[in-house]
Amino acid sequence: MYLFKLVLNFLSELGEYLIFVLRSCISFGNCRNRFKKLMQSILEIGFRCVLIILIIGLFTGMVMGLQMYYTLVKFGADTALGTAVSLSLIRELGPVLTALMIVGQSGSALTSEIGILRNYEQIDALETMNIDSKGFLAGPRIIAGIICFPILTAFFDLVGIFGGYFSGSVLMGLDAGIYWNKTIDSVQLVDVNGGFLKATIFGFLTMGICTFEGYNAHIKSAFKGIRGVTLAATKAVVKSSVLILIVDYLITSFLL
Amino acid sequence: MDFKLKIENLEKRFGDKVILSGVDLEVDSGTITAIIGKSGTGKSVLLKLMAGILEKENGKISVEYGSENSAQDQKPKAGNLQEIGLSYMFQNNALFDSLSAFDNIALPLVESNSSISASVINQKVKALLKQLDLETVGASYPGDLSGGMNKRIAFARALITEPKIILFDEPTTGLDPERKHTVFDMIQFYKKQFGFTAFLVSHDIPEVYSIVDSIAWLDEGEIKYFGTVDSIDSISDPAIKHYLKTGRLSV
Structure with missing residues (x-):
């Protein structure tokens, strides 16, 4: 009985979420000043994450370069370092870690901001002004997520591959020509497309969750006020992070 | 264009808790109506139902124009008053x-x-x-x-x-007595200038009476008194009369 109720609640919330996300995107299409709102959202979600993505990408690539070098060298396969680093980053780690970082940095802020707007009746104020609050607040953020996630993933991949080169070639002494040749030879367009597909889906899903939780902070949380907003932000980050990993597995199993 | 705003048998519940159990109100255009009552009696809920922010369980909010009685019924999803022009000033x-x-x-x-x-x-x-x-x-x-x-x-x-209608939800909350009067004067002044119909939720009894045309006392989910400030004197129940005159429950 408990399990049945749990499944029912999950399905009910999933339905609410999907309706919310679709309505937000459709309403955004009818909004005025769409370009301005979208650019502002890209600034909030994407631009502010560039530095952290570059740092995380660089060190992820460097760690991978080191770990893989020591593993591969045992089997005399250290020349495959470029292949291992680039494919791991482009196919898996790039989209996943980028999405997790954006959710941690921008997603939580987004949920809190919308939750506070809800708390201070600003969302109600929009409705009384005949402004569709979903299109006004959530729509541009979700679209910005779809645009920003693949771009930031590309940054992460490029910097990560460079990080792998730095630790594998510059520090450990692997020939740079071998590293870059192997990288260029092994990466196919299908790998890059697969990574971008994941990033786009992650952007849509996670920004949808973050806006949904913030928008409904007064209903979904057991607490009201500030506590409700912080709980909503926590829920948004946890749900998004778990979903990223589950969806990553599902997409990978379809792509391979 | 002159109109009458009619609220009939308006009901609202939050879960099992009944907030409004049948509110009836009829107000002429161009007037200011103060909605008074104890905290938690549903004054703001009434405004939010009128604004379409909340959905009602039952009842009707409509506008009648002149003698033609061309009522614009409130649709199940509230907010129809917005069609004639409504603004909401939040607390x-x-x-x-x-x-x-x-x-x-x-x-x-x-x-x-x-x-x-x-x-x-x-x-x-x-x-x-x-x-x-x-x-x-x-x-x-x-x-x-x-x-x-x-x-x-x-x-x-x-x-x-x-807008034709402005809903003021406790516009003087948190203001000192002087600023309270400034806000009341401002509402009265601009009402004369712009000619809107105003509903004003307030706890400032009797200060708010200086600008309103009528008073609606909301208690236990219903409008227990609706009339002009002057007609308070004709109320027979001394406790209600005392409350409406002073804002205090005890005589």
Whole structure:
């Protein structure tokens, strides 16, 4: 009985979420000043994450370069370092870690901001002004997520591959020509497309969750006020992070 | 155009808790009605139902024009009063911190689907800033301004669409006695100027009586008294009479 109720609640919330996300995107299409709102959202979600993505990408690539070098060298396969680093980053780690970082940095802020707007009746104020609050607040953020996630993933991949080169070639002494040749030879367009597909889906899903939780902070949380907003932000980050990993597995199993 | 705003048998529940159990009210256009009552009796809920922010369980909110009785029934999803032009001034002003005073006031026009040009919006906002003596703060942000100033910005935002009805949810909360009177005077002054119909939720008894045409006392989910300030004297129950005159329950 408990399990049945749990499944029912999950399905009910999933339905609410999907309706919310679709309505937000459709309403955004009818909004005025769409370009301005979208650019502002890209600034909030994407631009502010560039530095952290570059740092995380660089060190992820460097760690991978080191770990893989020591593993591969045992089997005399250290020349495959470029292949291992680039494919791991482009196919898996790039989209996943980028999405997790954006959710941690921008997603939580987004949920809190919308939750506070809800708390201070600003969302109600929009409705009384005949402004569709979903299109006004959530729509541009979700679209910005779809645009920003693949771009930031590309940054992460490029910097990560460079990080792998730095630790594998510059520090450990692997020939740079071998590293870059192997990288260029092994990466196919299908790998890059697969990574971008994941990033786009992650952007849509996670920004949808973050806006949904913030928008409904007064209903979904057991607490009201500030506590409700912080709980909503926590829920948004946890749900998004778990979903990223589950969806990553599902997409990978379809792509391979 | 003159109209009558009619609320009939309006009901609202939150879960099992009944907030409004059958509110009936009939108000003429161009008047100010104070909605008074104890905290938690559903005064703000009544305003939110009228504004369409909340959905009612039962009842009807309609507008009748002149003698033709062409009622515009409230649809199940509330908000139909917005069709004749409605603004809502929130208790905490609900101004956007990220927008300047000018942009806050312009927001309903900038985001409306009617194609009003930027220059017309600019003119209208500037005129309103001047009328409400806010010219110097147009570029300031709500966080940098005083409570009284923010009230005026919120009022300007409510007026910018030239609404027929304005709902004021405790507009004097948190203000000192002098500023309270300033806000009341402001509502009365601009009501005369713009001719809107106002509903005003307030705990400021009897101060609020100086500007209102009628009083609606909400208690136990119903309107227990509706009439003019003068007619309070004719109430036979001394306890109710005392409450309406002083805002205190005990005689």
